[in-house]
Amino acid sequence: MWQVVEELTSCCWLEECDQTHYKRIKKILPLKRGVEEVKVLKTLNGIQGTPSLLSYHVEENHIVFYMSYFEGKALDVVSLETKQAMEVFGRGLKILSHIHARGIWHRDLCPRHILIDGDNNIMIIDFGAATPRQAKDEISGTLAFAAPEVVFNPKQFSDSSDLFAYAKSFYTRLTSELAVKRPEVLDLFLRGMVLDPEKRFPSALVYMQYFHKCDSWYNNVKDI
């Protein structure tokens, strides 16, 4: 039997199995919205670092679906050393490159939707605003992390708009503590936050190449 352990939001619960202690996430959404999220999760099936869709069914005019649970903390509350943040950032870029390669934009990357565990593994969650890569008229997601081109014209969303929100999530986390001993390291994140999308990294893969170029420098800097 599954028991609710925690109500996470008004439509999302953490459940645990009595016998196995296995945990899962349950989400209930109105049919139209829920079907979109389930479709996206199916498209992402098998990408490590994204929730696995376990099962789903329709109840009246709602869809109930279950996802794998990731035991970690959100980027805005996890305690993180700068060097560790860099490592996690690189891992997340790889996940984003896989998400984009499947033709999906997340559209709501923010610290709450980036989970990190004690081994620096990362999971990107909440594909409720995600869509196939095509123009959408309205803005969705969390405005504080939205790329400027999307705020002014949601139709201009591109891979690099997801990258902006992703980089800003880490930049915000690191700079909120005023503990960055070597501000140079912030360059890695600021480069993802260039205002003009034409001058930003065009894809997660290109951003990853830059990350790897910097990697040896970060590894040699003792005091960050």
Ligand SMILES: Nc1ncnc2c1ncn2[C@@H]1O[C@H](COP(=O)(O)OP(=O)(O)O)[C@@H](O)[C@H]1O
């Ligand atoms: N796969 C998961 N593993 C662990 N926690 C999760 C997972 N999915 C969601 N959560 C938790 O539940 C919260 C709400 O989930 P989310 O998908 O963001 O729902 P909503 O659409 O209500 O924002 C998240 O902020 C996170 O704390």
Ligand SMILES: [Mg+2]
């Ligand atoms: Mg959410």
